[in-house]
Amino acid sequence: MGKTNILGSFEHLVLLALVHLGEESYGVTVRQELEQKSGKTISIGAVYATLDRLEGKNLISSRHSGADPARGGKPRRHFKVLPAGELALARSRELLEKMWHGIDLNKERPTG
Amino acid sequence: MGKTNILGSFEHLVLLALVHLGEESYGVTVRQELEQKSGKTISIGAVYATLDRLEGKNLISSRHSGADPARGGKPRRHFKVLPAGELALARSRELLEKMWHGIDLNKERPTG
DNA sequence: AATCAATTTTACTTTGTAGAATAGAAATGG
DNA sequence: CCATTTCTATTCTACAAAGTAAAATTGATT
Numbered sequence: 528m529g530k531t532n533i534l535g536s537f538e539h540l541v542l543l544a545l546v547h548l549g550e551e552s553y554g555v556t557v558r559q560e561l562e563q564k565s566g567k568t569i570s571i572g573a574v575y576a577t578l579d580r581l582e583g584k585n586l587i588s589s590r591h592s593g594a595d596p597a598r599g600g601k602p603r604r605h606f607k608v609l610p611a612g613e614l615a616l617a618r619s620r621e622l623l624e625k626m627w628h629g630i631d632l633n634k635e636r637p638t639g
Numbered sequence: 640m641g642k643t644n645i646l647g648s649f650e651h652l653v654l655l656a657l658v659h660l661g662e663e664s665y666g667v668t669v670r671q672e673l674e675q676k677s678g679k680t681i682s683i684g685a686v687y688a689t690l691d692r693l694e695g696k697n698l699i700s701s702r703h704s705g706a707d708p709a710r711g712g713k714p715r716r717h718f719k720v721l722p723a724g725e726l727a728l729a730r731s732r733e734l735l736e737k738m739w740h741g742i743d744l745n746k747e748r749p750t751g
Numbered sequence: 752a753a754t755c756a757a758t759t760t761t762a763c764t765t766t767g768t769a770g771a772a773t774a775g776a777a778a779t780g781g
Numbered sequence: 782c783c784a785t786t787t788c789t790a791t792t793c794t795a796c797a798a799a800g801t802a803a804a805a806t807t808g809a810t811t
Contacts, residue, residue: 528680535766535799536648536731543738555757564737568640573801575758580799600756601808613744619648620739625676626655627732632725643801647766667790685768687791692766712789713775752811759806766799773792779785 534619540565541577542616545587545608553603554578578606586612646731652677653689654728657699657720665715666690690718698724 534542544560545552554575561569581587589606608616646654656672657664666687673681693699701718720728 528674528678530680532679533648533652533677533767536645536651537800539648540645540734540738543735543742546742546744547738553757562640565643565645565734566640567643569643570800570802571758572760572803575760576800579759598756599754599808599810601758603757617744622652622677623655623735626652626659630655630658632658632729645800647799649767665790682767682769683791684770684793687793688767691792710789711775711777711787713791715790754811755809757807757809759804761804762802764799764801766797768797769795771792771794774790776788776790778787781782781784 533622534615535577537573537577538581539616539619541574541581542586542608542612545606546613546616550605552606557606581612582606584611585609586615645734646727647689649685649689650693651728651731653686653693654698654720654724657718658725658728662717664718669718693724694718696723697721698727 540561541557544557544564548556548560554571557578558569558571558574561567561574578587578589582589587606587608589604591602591604593602652673653669656669656676660668660672666683669690670681670683670686673679673686690699690701694701699718699720701716703714703716705714
């Protein structure tokens with residue numbers, strides 16, 4: 528059998544955020560997306576650390592874009608999901624679906 | 640917003656294996672289930688370490704049962720998913736579904 | 752130089768993982 | 782009957798990878 532090589536749970540979420548955001552994805556928007564969907568506070572450091580790791584594994588790539596006019600601040604680092612990243616996502620999803628299959632958590636809850 | 644508190648990816652899988660196995664769940668069967676569904680090799684140490692951690696967080700409980708007759712080996716440690724564990728699973732699932740929503744990975748694949 | 756937006760760094764905790772060691776029960780053989 | 786071997790299962794050890802928060806830094810703009 529192959530070696531285990533599953534996406535970390537946060538990596539998974541970050542990757543999904545990137546796919547969702549498309550062109551709009553850079554550190555700050557990724558964090559926003561994550562906070563919105565999860566309702567939890569996400570530290571920006573956690574986001575960048577994970578982005579760096581995903582890039583290190585060649586699941587995503589990044590490039591710097593010149594700063595937009597009419598905006599303070601430094602230029603943004605934009606991210607793109609690579610084919611390997613999409614594959615990893617698809618695999619994670621398949622495995623989770625396989626494992627969830629046939630499971631109903633509300634099986635024996637009190638009725639009255 | 641609340642603090643992040645997401646299941647680790649392997650914790651998630653182990654919890655799902657336990658739910659799936661019900662009464663039959665102990666270290667060795669959990670590992671089997673995981674290997675079957677994932678097609679990957681899972682070390683037994685990884686399984687127990689994770690079970691211990693889940694128990695430490697009160698997401699599951701364990702009890703020892705006397706050894707079955709007609710079977711070599713030592714008595715088994717059986718595991719049960721607690722309500723908090725089911726809740727954690729339900730939450731993970733919801734979040735993932737929310738994040739997957741609207742995403743189609745096959746968007747722009749070459750057709751010919 | 753003050754301000755703003757964004758990224759990087761630092762330091763640490765928690766999870767994930769493999770492999771060896773140990774333990775309990777039953778079977779075997781003298 | 783007792784020592785030893787064999788099974789099955791669990792625990793221990795040691796380290797790598799992922800997750801996280803908070804502070805520091807950078808680059809552009811005013």
